Amino acid sequence: xxxxxxxxxxxxxxxxxxxxxxxxxxxLGAVVTFLLYGLLPAGLxxxxxxxxxxxxxxxxxxxxxxxxxxxxxxxxxxEEVQTRAQAMHASxxxxxxxxxxxxxxxxxxxxxxxxxxxxxx
Numbered sequence: 833x834x835x836x837x838x839x840x841x842x843x844x845x846x847x848x849x850x851x852x853x854x855x856x857x858x859x860l861g862a863v864v865t866f867l868l869y870g871l872l873p874a875g876l877x878x879x880x881x882x883x884x885x886x887x888x889x890x891x892x893x894x895x896x897x898x899x900x901x902x903x904x905x906x907x908x909x910x911e912e913v914q915t916r917a918q919a920m921h922a923s924x925x926x927x928x929x930x931x932x933x934x935x936x937x938x939x940x941x942x943x944x945x946x947x948x949x950x951x952x953x
Contacts (some may be wrong), residue, residue: 833881837874844870 844866852862 837878841870841874844874 847867847869848862851857852859852867
């Protein structure tokens with residue numbers, strides 16, 4: 833990924849140099865060329881491609897904050913945290929055994945509110 837980025841920036845820089853050194857080119861044109869063909873697409877590409885890493889870092893940060901909050905709560909209320917943990921463990925074990933614990937079918941047909949009308953013969 834970085835190799836492609838470096839190559840693209842090199843190409844954009846060479847385009848800007850060619851624009852600046854051409855007889856009809858200007859320095860302003862070279863700067864605009866480098867910004868619009870080099871930095872803007874490269875920045876957008878890096879932002880889009882780094883999204884999974886940002887998401888992963890955010891998730892890790894949230895997990896650390898949750899663990900720290902649980903540790904503080906356990907230090908303040910040890911018996912309450914332990915009973916909650918046992919209750920959560922028991923409910924999780926119960927849920928794992930029966931995925932559809934209800935008495936009803938998962939996708940039963942609903943009764944029709946309107947009677948079907950036949951054509952007269």
